[in-house]
Amino acid sequence: xxxxxxxxxxxxxxxxxxxxxxxxxxxxxxxxxxxxxxxxxxxxxxxxxxxxxxxxxxxxxxxxxxxxxxxxxxxxxxxxxxxxxxxxxxxxxxxxxxxxxxxxxxxxxxxxxxxxxxxxxxxxxxxxxxxxxxxxxxxxxxxxxxxxxxxxxxxxxxxxxxxxxxxxxxxxxxxxxxxxxxxxxxxxxxxxxxxxxxxxxxxxxxxxxxxxxxxxxxxxxxxxxxxxxxxxxxxxxxxxxxxxxxxxxxxxxxxxxxxxxxxxxxxxxxxxxxxx
Numbered sequence: 001x002x003x004x005x006x007x008x009x010x011x012x013x014x015x016x017x018x019x020x021x022x023x024x025x026x027x028x029x030x031x032x033x034x035x036x037x038x039x040x041x042x043x044x045x046x047x048x049x050x051x052x053x054x055x056x057x058x059x060x061x062x063x064x065x066x067x068x069x070x071x072x073x074x075x076x077x078x079x080x081x082x083x084x085x086x087x088x089x090x091x092x093x094x095x096x097x098x099x100x101x102x103x104x105x106x107x108x109x110x111x112x113x114x115x116x117x118x119x120x121x122x123x124x125x126x127x128x129x130x131x132x133x134x135x136x137x138x139x140x141x142x143x144x145x146x147x148x149x150x151x152x153x154x155x156x157x158x159x160x161x162x163x164x165x166x167x168x169x170x171x172x173x174x175x176x177x178x179x180x181x182x183x184x185x186x187x188x189x190x191x192x193x194x195x196x197x198x199x200x201x202x203x204x205x206x207x208x209x210x211x212x213x214x215x216x217x218x219x220x221x222x223x224x225x226x227x228x229x230x231x232x233x234x235x236x237x238x239x240x241x242x243x244x245x246x247x248x249x250x251x252x253x254x255x256x257x258x259x260x261x262x263x264x265x266x267x268x269x270x271x272x273x274x275x276x
Contacts, residue, residue: 211245
């Protein structure tokens, strides 16, 4: 066999869950391992397509053709090949060990992180930016990312320390929106707020009781909507930067709203004022 033919011959599939590459990939359900390895795991054909559509950089693709059903998975595998990902064949049992699905779809991929530095945001002053102050729940984060994507927000900024946007639950609940809009992680509150103000955005903080009901009069033009931690609300260093506040009326007996629910309502209040 010629050298060219040997290069075209795929390696034998990995058959053991004790293989070092499989062990390393399985560790990606842990935040410290995601940070140490500089990658995160994604599964689900729709999410994988959206990751590639959004420009995320694929690293490895673990695949098992025996689990493919229909033409979508093979086509997706070719997309990964064209994108320069390393294709790693595995057996069905090995892929199952990498998957959180009851019925795996035959593909699991690792990607490089997609967040970017604050200074790379290009803002013209008329956009919506969603700022999340030390959020802790991955499901809430994923839902807020999805809603921010739906209203065409210019970016989502996570004030650290916060939940990991690459937590599998956050990735799943974002339904692919993690890959559709700029994501920034920062611990420098003063620099963040100064950057948003210089861009011409009004800083509007969500509060359980304080400020304008429904944010009336605050949504026209560019806005940075600032949402607080699930248990404590906005931190003192963030609150000190806010001059405009919005709250949602609660005539019932509940004294607070889930941050993803409140954030979604207020994002759509902004969109109603600024829809093209």
